[in-house]
Every structure is written in structure tokens, then in C-alpha cells.
Amino acid sequence: MDPRRLALIRSGSDRQVRSTGTGYLIAPRLVLTARHVLVDGDTGALWPVTSVRLGHPVEGATTRTSAALLWEHPEGLDVALLLLEEASQLPGTVRWGCPTGKAPLPYEGLGFPRAAAGETRDAEHLRGFLPPLSGAMNRYVLDQDPAPAPGVDGKNAWGGASGTAIFCDDDLLVGVVVQEALAYGARRLHALPARSFLGDAAFAAHLAEHTGTPPGLTPLGRVRPPEARPVGERTPAEAELTPALTRLLPDPIVRAAHTRELARELGYDTDGYAPSLADLAALLAAHPRALASLGASLAPQAAEDPSFRARLTALFLQARVLGCGSLLSLREYEGLLDLLRGLSKEQPTLLSRAAREALRYGVLPEALARPHLAEDDLDEVIEGLEALTDSQGVPEGTPPVPGLLRLVEYVAAASDAAVGAGLRAWSSETAGRLGIHIGALGERRADAAEWARRPASPVSRVVMELRRDESAADERYRCRIVLVRMDGTPSVIHEADSSSKTPEEAARCLRATVAAAKKEPGQGYHVPWVTVVVDRSGLHLAVDEWEPGAPNDFVPGQPIGAEYRVTLSCPELSEYVTDRQDAQRHRWKHGRSVALVTDPTCGNRTQLAHLLQTDHRDTAQVVLHGPADQRASWLLLCLALGVPVVLWDRDAVSYEDADKLRALRPSGPPDELPERVRNFRSRSHAHPGPAWARPSLVWEPEGRYPEPEPLELRDPLKGTQAS
Template sequence: MDPRRLALIRGGTTDTNHSVGSGYLIAPGVVLTARHVLVNRATGEPWPEIRVSVGHPCGSDAPLFRAELLWHHPEGLDIALVRVERAADVEGSVRWGRPVGGAPLRYEGLGFPRATAGSTRDPEHLRGVLPPLSGSGQYYILDQGPAPALGVDGEKAWGGASGTAVFCDGHLVGVVVRDDRPFENRRLRAIPARAFAEHSGFAAHLAGSPGGPPDLIDIGATPPKAGPVDERPLAERELASLLRPLFADPVTRWTHARELAGELGYETARYEPTVSDLAVLLAAHPRALATLSGSLAASTADERARISLTDLLIRTSILDGVSLLSTHEYERLLDLLRGVCKEHPTLLPRAAREALRYAVLPESLTHPTVSDQDLDGLVEELEALSDSENVPEGTPPVPALLRLVEYVAAASAHEVAVRLRSWSEETAQRLGIHPVALRERRVDASGWARRRTSATSRVVMELRRDDSTSEELYLCRILLVGKDGSRTMLHDARTMPKPPTEAARCLRDAVAATAAEPGQEDHVPWVTIVVGRSELHLAVDDWQPDVADDIMPGQPLGAEYRVTLSCPTMTDYRPQRAQDQRRRWQRGPAQALITDPDCRNSSQLLHLLQNGHRDTAQVVLNGPAQERERWLHICLAMGVPVVLWDRAAASYEDSERLHELRPAGPPDELPERVRALRSHSFAYPGERTARPSLIWEQDGRHPTPESLHLRDPRKGTHAS
């Protein structure tokens, strides 16, 4: 890039400038730019007045000379040439290039963006990274380093940079034509030189120039080199010290380093790195060390070298920016897991809850299902987890990811299981994991897969209002309770607060996932909402998830599921409550207390529950609305396991609204009768005005609530 070839282009009429752009002198009197800089967008015709100054201003404006459109791309590419009158000649010629490979290249350019405008347009030294693998190939993506903010007037901050010539390694590789606002002004797009430089019309205008028609040279990124010793980061120096025993022989080092650099997309023809250079390359790419160790393990027969390699992998596993899997292992595992998620979307979360029961799971594994869109980020998160169980001395721990793969394999069809186990064995061998350690995990996985899964009898969601905001947001946790009494946490206590629609969606997804699990058949689980004393008024049965499609109409949770409330924290106020609750279930499930006008206050209700209804398991709370909360607390504190009331009732006169539920009938059928009433009320609004709430403490075996906390962004989480 030669600053003397920089061009500022102004287009408009004799009286007014209407556009400003950048360009680059590529031949005597010939400037390369973007076509849209030269034309009136309203008419599509070139501006009648085009003026160009050539040369870096260096504090003073270069003179403007008249110019004319010389050539534009006949197929509509935003590229043009202008001929400039009396343009200064610059010795030498322009070198042209074509980025190749997959590694990002450094780029630079000189242009006149609007952000630099004052009394004059000052040039800006554009610089950043060109990732060849980004984009569709029609444009180069330029990830800009320094980037201007959007102007306060809403105008494009990069306006005027169009036409800037882009250089990689001193070769002109493209022309800037637009910016991408979604990337906060840090991304530009450029038309590749290969798209226009070899066009016959373009080449004809450069035929007589010193450099002649463009000859594009392949430009590949060169591997990074180590800096001065005293400027190298500590981690880089430690990595180099671990590499030296393995790569003391230069020929061995160069062979493996070239293979690795080529796989990473670098030019490798004359790559002869020192150990420190190799350490820099490994530090620059998360999967480079794993990829290098794969080729080294495959070619190493010496036991001492194998021990040194294992030691290297153990020591570097704790370093930031070092991934567990090689590029090949990562891509192969993703391919295998995509097939698993397509056939059995609930398998990964189920296997993870058993295989990694003591780990803090990645977010996507706390959901009922995992889709293939989640897999990239999920695998990367799992790579950082470790297996806490013992391994033979001197060998690395089994990564949590390999343990999970073994559990997924154990529950998969034979062909899929063979492929997953083959991947696991090859990866374990490369990592130096002892075969016995992997075999133990495989035995555990097989035992889990053979056990009959208990059908889910209830889906439990714990709720607590987020008091840190005035919005209606709730912290929530979801558990699955099996028919055998087992409990599985689906969503952890650490969570981001959710509005009712999102909490309802999480619950609906959990119920839908349980219906697809082995042994569930057509059983629809019971939904229990665990709340604190201050949330007993919540009408969770009215919460409605967002409509997933335009076919099925949305409906509230209570119309679809048997939704009941539970408040186990009431035991904190009266410890003997649990004992009373068990007694009431054992002696009085067929007994019911329906409050009537003779029950006028809290003392009279307490008297009934302590005497004539000491063993009653079911209370229907009719009466004044202002007394209801107090009476409800008394019933729960006295161990009454089933409490029904009408949220819409104002007094005893409204008690008939609950008659259709047969509230004094068999309690086991009451939750389904309540669900049916809620469903009918939703389908036929106005016909029924009762809004029933139902407390149901399941035989005293309700789940003990845990503290619900906001998620710490610095830690992993089971967040729902």
C-alpha cells in the first residue's frame, strides 16, 4: 500500500458536491473505486462533475482535478475506473493478490470515512482481520479494528470509505463497497479483486501501465512467530517448556508443525518454527494442541515420548483457550450427536442428568430436549468439565464429555453405539487415558441403560417472585418426580428471572418431554407448583405459554394439566405440620370440611380443625375474600393436605360456584375435576365465573424446596 496513490473522490454538480468516496491510483491517471461513489442514485447516471485528488494530504489538501468515468463492470459489480486529468505519476506498480487458505489475514487500507470529516476529509488507516472462510464468497468480510460510532444524525459513519483499496501482505485484494451496521460498525465488506481484475475490459485499461494487466498472486496467512523473550506471556513460555522434550529434533518438529499449520489454513512451504514459534501457534488456536497431539500420538512408538505427551496434555488442560478435542474429533462427534438428537431429542439431557449428576450442567442440558442447533456450544462447554472419579495414578482424568458419550452410547441403537464408543476409545487413547478408567465408565453406563426408567408421575415447578424488580418476573426450578419416588432435577435453582409466559413455556416443554421418555406411554403427569407463603395467591393455572404455531390455539396451563399448588415452607412456621399432614392422609381422606356462614372468623376455623375435623384431609374455603388468605394459612399450618377455594368469590353467597366440582367427593378425583372446569371455563368464557385454586400436598412427600438464586454469570449453571 502506497500512501501516494490514495485518492479522494467527490461527485456532484458544478455547484454542489453530493458524494464523497475513496480510491486508489492503479495506473497513470487511472483510479480504482466503487461505482456507487460516481453515480446519482436517483437516476443511476454518473455525476456530471467528478473531481479527484491523488496523494496523502499529510496535513494539507491535495489539489482536485477533473475526472471522468472510464469503465464500470458490465455485470453490475460495484466497481469502476475513473480517468483523472493531470494526475501525478507514481513510480512502481501495483501488486495484486488473492487470499487463500482458511486462516485469517491481516488487512489494511486508506480511505476517507465520514467520521473523520471536519473542515476537510482526513484519511483513516483501516486495519483489521480478513477471515477468508466468512461470508458467501461474493464479498470479503473485513473485521475492522478501530471503528467509528454511528453519527448522532443517523448518517453512516463509514460513508466515504467506499472505494478504499484493501491490501494483504502488500497486495491489493479487494475494494470496500459497504459496511454492516448489525456488527456495530466493526465489519466492512469488500469486492474481491479476483471478481474483476481479470475481466478483459478492466485489464485493457491497464495494458500499457508499468505493471501491465493484473497478475493475481495467492496470498496465504503465515503462521505467527514468537516475539522477544522478555515480551512473551508466561503461559506461552510454560507451554514452550513442555513442548521441548517432544520436539527437540528440528525435523520432527517441522514435520508436525507444517501438517498442523496447513490444517489451520496457513502457508507452510517454508515454515520451520522454533519451539517458541510452535507454542505461539498452539496458543493462537484452541484446537491446535489437541490436533497436534493426535498426529504425534499416531507416530510415536517410544514409551517415554508417550509419557511426555500425556504429561503435556494433563498440564495444559487447565489453561484458558485450550480445547479438549482436535478439529477432527470435534467435527466427528458433532456429526454423531446430530443423529442422536434427531432420533432421540430427550436422550442427551437424560443421560447427562445421570452421567454428570454432580456437575453443573451447561444451560442447554437443563432443557427437556436438545436440538442439533444447540450442539456446537454444548460440546464446547462440556469440554471444560472433568470427571471427578478416581483414575489409575499417573493418567489423566476421564473428561466429563467422554463419560457422557458412553452413557449416550449405552442407550442408543447398536450401530450408533459402536460408532460412539469407537470415537470415545480413539479420543481416550490420544489423551493418554487408562483403558481401565474408560471401561469403568462404560460399565456404569450400561448398568444405567439396563435399569427400567420410572414413569414421571409429577412435574414440579418451584416459583419465587423476583423482588429486585417491579416487573412480574419469577425465579423457577423444575424437577421430575417418578412413580417410584425418584426425583430428577431438570432445571437448577440458579436461574434468570422469567415472565409468566416464559415460565409457562418451560413447564410445557418439560411436560412434553416427559411424554416422550421410555416407560411414560400415554400418562400425562401431574403439575405441582411449589410456592412460598407470599405466592399462594398466584393464579399459575391461568398462565399461558406463547403460542408455538398458528394451528393450535393457546390455552392456559390449568386447562391442559392437573395444576395444583404446594407450600412446604409452611412447616417452618409449625414443625409438627408434617406429622399432622400424614395423620390426616391416613385417617381422613374421605372427610371434608366445607366452611359455611357459621364459621365467621379465624378462631372458629381453628376450633373446627382441632376438634371435630382433627383428621379431615380436605377443606373447601368459602367465605369473605378478606379472610381467605388468613384462613388458608391456618389450614396449611394445621396440616390440611387438600384445600380448595374460588379466587373469584367475594363472600359465602358465591359458594355455589364450586358445587359442580363436587368438592366433598373423593379427593383423588378432585384435581382432574378442577382441570375439566378450568378447560370448560377457558373454552366458554362467561358461562362459569369460578376460578378454583387447589392446594394438594402429596401424602406428605412434597419435594423440599431449595433456595432460588440469580445466576452468577461467572459460573456454569443448571439455569432453567
């Protein structure tokens, strides 16, 4: 890694920088970066102006030049080559590498993250470990050593680091940073492997033209086990694990043998390796699956010796407190991946369906809310679920049942005989190694079998709860999405704990959730009904006009209100009006056939209240026409008095605008109104013009939806681009 080749990339217009990212000079005129640094995230179009500042400030003077896009990946991978207007004086090119083993590799890189920004963008030295067994075909995982606090302002802490070149073994470029994994609290990044784009003929041709030689990959496989540092430099985990390891394995010869075998299993080169007690602690602290793998090798002894089992359990508990180690051993992790890979191809919706039922009250990884679970998502799912328990009771003195094991039992119950048998065998063996009581696992297995026999209750409504994120500078919302089924049971989608979202991002999450729900057995084909739960201030939101973007290259995008029946709900008012729900039930029962359409005779708020409490005390539907400055108070009055269906035109100024809603037949049967509104929104989107109304519809349900939960920003689960 050469600091002189570091590139700060700024893209935007002639007047304003709109995107900042990182790059690396790989030839005198070529800079490697992430493609999304160069494009408008809203439109996908390239920014018209891109400038590059080459060099690291501590290495001396930097140079500035303009640049243009030279190459992008033909299959849409997030990588690009910039052609500099002025060539750098630095000769030569870079060497490329590809991890091939199992052991985590130390890595480093230089980038310009938002968290390191002062008056200018300061460089940050990225460093940590790259575990080759995490990630996917086109994704490396980077466990970052020094990490900023998560972006509490709604922005990514690592924003600006996209495009950072990642090096292993001092000078082998192995990948390019493209994304921050927000689920890990800014401690993890994702990188695009160099092997995924070096094989592209156009890329190789450009590199050969500018350097004289095509790129070649050097394998990286033989990694030495981590060795203990001097006492004063050891991590707290290393220092605190040492006494427990001494109690567990007091014989130095036996301990060294276990350490060598563990290192060999984890993929390290153990030739001449003579580990000490401190080396074992360093190994356990460095490799996330080392502790569980050690436990698996010691399981036979623990099964025969209760006192040894107690010492081993004490080590696991201490490691959990220290945040050291994963649930699964390397062999268990690889075994589960193998079992689930084929399943994700044959039944891509099964894992998501089973997770929403088995872990109904847990916060699930984002991949489980998508319509299909891809093979590349399996590692994220497994790692995301390893820390969850299933929250049900266990016999006293036994460990809690991991949520991952409960999920595996549910997936096994819904799979064919051969796959189910393999998954249950894996679950039994893993539970035995963890010390899970056989009765506790049996209860989960019985629950899973009962669920698999029970016909799935179709989704009747998708509920999206919104709260404005007041801490964000731009328009952002905290979201929670719930699937409400015909039998009344809710399925909470992971968005409760996600970062705040722009309207476009919230719309995309909603579309993904609806698509996943439509794939469930017995769901059938129908236009989904989306209820948007808001507070009083949110009743003015034009949520139905939020656009998630085009779903693919062939179908044009449209607002969510044109695709789904989108209605508003404001349960917050029931906290202030104690008899509101009773009034709603009464109006639903007696007032479906009558609608109150306001006109000049309503006069004012007092006269409207008189009508709703006398002649229209049973009315279930109100169409609000009238002065725009009074509409907000009239709307709250209607809702407070228990009117469950209220329709109005957001653009209406006075009673003279009433005709714009006439095409909706606003006073027609209320049960058909949400679909009429959806069709109206679809027509107005397809044929835009000033004559259309912008209808808003409040529809309070006859039953009760799941109670809204406090929406707080926690460690988010949605990976986003780091720039």
C-alpha cells in the same frame, strides 16, 4: 467496515421507544438488521414506529430518518431490510463473504449494546474470532475478545447489539448478530450467516434495484496462522505456556515441524510458515482445539515414554488453569459430530434421555431439555459438555472421566450394534489419548449397559421450583425444573442455573420439559401433573394462568393450568413447623373421605384452628371460603397444621362468592380434584367471563419431592436474543 454506515435503530410507539438495536447501511436507502429488533416480543407484531440514526459519532455529524420494513425472510430467519424515508448520501453498497475453511477468522463489527450505554447509546467495536467449525447451518459463533460482565440485572449485556453487521477480511460482510449465548458469560454471540439469506430472490431483487447489481459471495478460506506479538503485547496464556512447551518439545526443529503440521490440520495456510516457540504458544491460545489436537499428534510418543506423558499432562493441566483449549481435538470433535448426526435424525430424543441419566447431577446445555435434539444443536451440546466431569471416582493419579465420554457410552449402549460400536471405538480412542484409566472407562461402560437393559421409569410429576428475582425491575423468577419418576429418582433439568425468567419464559421452559418427558419410552399419553414449589409469599401467584404462547401456527395458546394439572406446594413451612410432615401423612391416611368447607360459622382464625385440631383433625382437604383479607393467614394455618389439600378462589371477596367454585365439586374425592380443576381452567379460558372463579390448589405430596436447591443466578445456559 465503514463506521459511517452504522445505524442505531429504535422501534416502538409514538410515545415510547420499546426496542433498540443495530443495523448497517448496505445501500443508500437499505439498512440490514435483525428482525426481532422491529417487533414486540410478547405479541410478535411489528412496532408501529421505527427510526434510524445513521453514522458514528466520531466520524462527524449523524443523520436521523424514519424507516419501514421492506423485506423479511420467508422462512422466518431473524433478518430484515429497512427502507429509509430519506436516502443516505453514501454511495455504493457492500461486499459479501462466506467462510469456507476450518481456521478461526478474525472478525469485527460496530453495535450498540446495553453494556456500553451511558446517558446515550454508545457504539462498541466488536472484535474477536469466528470459528467456522462451531455453530450450525444458520448460525455462526462469534468469540468476542472484549466482553462485558454478564447481565447481573437479569438483562442481556449485549442487548442492543442485535443487527450488528459482522465483517471478516476487512470489508466482507459475513453475517448479522442475532443472539447472545448466555452460557458463555457474555463472551460469545451468535450471528446469522449472510449465505443464509443472500440467496432469497426478493432480497437479491431489492439489492439490485437500489445498487444496480445483485449480491455475490466471496469465499474466505486461506487464513494465515496467528503469529506471536511483541513480548509486551502477548496474553498471559501465551507467556505462561511457553516454558511448558520448551520442556515438552526442546528441539526447535522438531517443535517447528509439529507446529506446521498442527496449523495445517487446523485449516491454516502454511505456505512459507516458519513458526517459532512463541508462534506455537500463539497458535495454542488462538484456536480452541489446537492444544487437544497437538496432544493427539503426540499421543504415540506419550504412550511409549512415561516422562513425556507426565510433561504433556502438566501442559494440559496448566492450560486448563489458564482457560485455554477445549477437551476434544479437531479430529475427535468432527468424528463425534459425524457419529451423532445420523443418530439425532433417527432417534431425536435419545441423547437427551441418556444425558439426564448419565449426567444426572450436572447442569446440562439447554438443547438437552428440548423435546427433540436437532442436528443444529449438536455443536452446542458437545461444547457445553466438554467442561463437565462425571463426578465419580477414578484410580489415584489418573485424570477424571469427562462427562461427555460417559454420555457417549450411554448413547452407545442404547443404540443399534453398528452405531454403538462406532461410538465405543471413538470413546476408547479419546480416553486413551486423554490418559483415562481403562478400568474407569470400563465402569462407565458397564453402568451404561445396565441402564440400557433397565426399563425406563416413567415420569410421574414435573416439579418447577420458583423464587422471585428481587433484583429485577420487572416480574422475573429463578426456576429449577425436576422430573420425578415413578421409582422416586429425580432428573434435574438445566434451568437451575439459568437466568431469571419472565412468567411467559418460565411457562415456555415448562412446556418444553413436559414435551420432552412425554417422548420418553413407556411414558404413554396422559395429562402431566405439574407441581409448582413456592415459598410462603409465592402462594398467591397465579402460575396456572401463565401463558407460554401458541405451540405452532395452528393450535391456539392457552395457560399452563388449562393444559396440565398445576398445583402448588410450599415445603418451606416444614422448616418452621417440625411435626408438619407427620401431620400430613396422618391426614392422607385417615382423612381422604372428609372435607372441611369454611363458612361463617368458622368465624375467625382461632375458630378455624379449633376445628382443624378437633372435629377435623384427620381431614385431608379444606375449601377456603371467606373474607379476602383473612384468607392468606387461614391458608398458612391450614398448611402449618398439615392439611395437604387446600382449594380457594383467588378472586373471592367474601362467603357470597362460594357458588363460583360449585362447578368444581370442591368437596368431592381429593384424588380427582387436580383434574377437575384443570378442566375448569380450560373451560373458563375457552369461554371467558366474570362469572368464573380463579381456583388455586395446594397439593402437598404423600411422599417427598427432591429437596429444593438454592436458586442463584450463575452463568446462564439459555441463549436469548441480544436485543
